[in-house]
Amino acid sequence: MKIALIGYGKMGKAIEAIAKENGDEIVLKISSSNQNEFTADNLKQADAAIEFTNPHSAVENIKKCLDANIPVVCGTTGWLKDLPEIKNYIEQKNGTFLFASNFSVGVNLFFALNEYLASLMSSHQEYEVSVEEVHHTQKKDAPSGTAITLAEQLIEKIKTKKSWVNDKTNNESELEIISKRIDDVPGIHTIKYNSPIDYIEIKHSAYNRKGFAGGALLAAKFIAGKKGIFTMKDVLGL
Numbered sequence: 001m002k003i004a005l006i007g008y009g010k011m012g013k014a015i016e017a018i019a020k021e022n023g024d025e026i027v028l029k030i031s032s033s034n035q036n037e038f039t040a041d042n043l044k045q046a047d048a049a050i051e052f053t054n055p056h057s058a059v060e061n062i063k064k065c066l067d068a069n070i071p072v073v074c075g076t077t078g079w080l081k082d083l084p085e086i087k088n089y090i091e092q093k094n095g096t097f098l099f100a101s102n103f104s105v106g107v108n109l110f111f112a113l114n115e116y117l118a119s120l121m122s123s124h125q126e127y128e129v130s131v132e133e134v135h136h137t138q139k140k141d142a143p144s145g146t147a148i149t150l151a152e153q154l155i156e157k158i159k160t161k162k163s164w165v166n167d168k169t170n171n172e173s174e175l176e177i178i179s180k181r182i183d184d185v186p187g188i189h190t191i192k193y194n195s196p197i198d199y200i201e202i203k204h205s206a207y208n209r210k211g212f213a214g215g216a217l218l219a220a221k222f223i224a225g226k227k228g229i230f231t232m233k234d235v236l237g238l
């Protein structure tokens with residue numbers, strides 16, 4: 001398939017490497033230095049666009065792809081306060097869109113595990129739940145999008161938790177998310193349940209960016225030729 005890469009940084013390059021192995025063609029690569037090439041005519045060469053940029057440019061980039069009537073997969077995190085606006089735009093344009101805070105198959109299985117464990121733990125209030133995420137020092141947003149997805153799943157299942165905070169907290173209704181930034185760590189997410197007598201944790205560690213990149217390509221193949229808003233659950237049949 002033919003792909004437009006919006007964002008040609010760490011993720012854009014990881015996607016390009018896997019696309020080449022798969023025999024997919026990258027027909028457009030956009031970064032901040034060649035915005036003049038980010039045109040509807042150029043986008044229309046692609047079957048789908050894959051957007052991995054930064055929290056400040058994602059909304060505008062997604063809209064440009066929808067304006068060109070190109071299905072768009074977005075992995076950029078840190079912009080989701082604007083999701084309702086994007087959903088309206090997709091409806092207006094009869095567009096195609098898939099966002100995931102994390103495209104790796106492993107993390108999407110981990111999301112399912114998180115939901116299951118949280119439903120078991122919901123009736124055991126002696127366990128205090130918290131989230132920790134560790135990423136590389138170039139990461140612009142905190143907490144990670146993945147940590148927010150995990151926290152939202154926990155808040156849905158564990159009724160004592162009403163909201164999350166990206167800090168230490170002694171407020172029982174707040175779910176603590178601790179963010180750490182270390183060298184070039186691709187991404188580690190841990191859910192911790194601590195009680196006065198024991199401790200349970202589940203943890204996902206990415207060894208590299210291949211899982212995120214491969215998942216984004218799977219998503220692009222899934223949405224090409226479809227209309228509407230999709231998730232990785234649709235792609236993976238979870």
Ligand SMILES: NC(=O)C1=CN([C@@H]2O[C@H](COP(=O)(O)OP(=O)(O)OC[C@H]3O[C@@H](n4cnc5c(N)ncnc54)[C@H](OP(=O)(O)O)[C@@H]3O)[C@@H](O)[C@H]2O)C=CC1
Nearest residue numbers: 007008009010011031032053057075076077101102103212
């Ligand atoms: N959902 C998922 O599975 C994953 C999500 N992410 C998220 O993806 C995003 C990108 O991550 P990563 O690749 O590591 O970041 P990088 O900083 O390495 O790359 C970002 C790229 O976006 C480009 N860019 C900046 N502004 C624009 C713009 N207005 N239009 C087009 N391109 C632009 C940059 O260009 P230049 O260098 O010229 O400024 C750069 O090429 C982050 O939000 C991150 O959290 C990351 C991994 C997995």
Ligand SMILES: O=C(O)C1=N[C@H](C(=O)O)C[C@H](O)C1
Nearest residue numbers: 077101102139144145146187
């Ligand atoms: O910025 C990153 O690198 C990553 N971002 C995503 C997030 O915010 O959850 C996914 C992954 O953990 C890597």
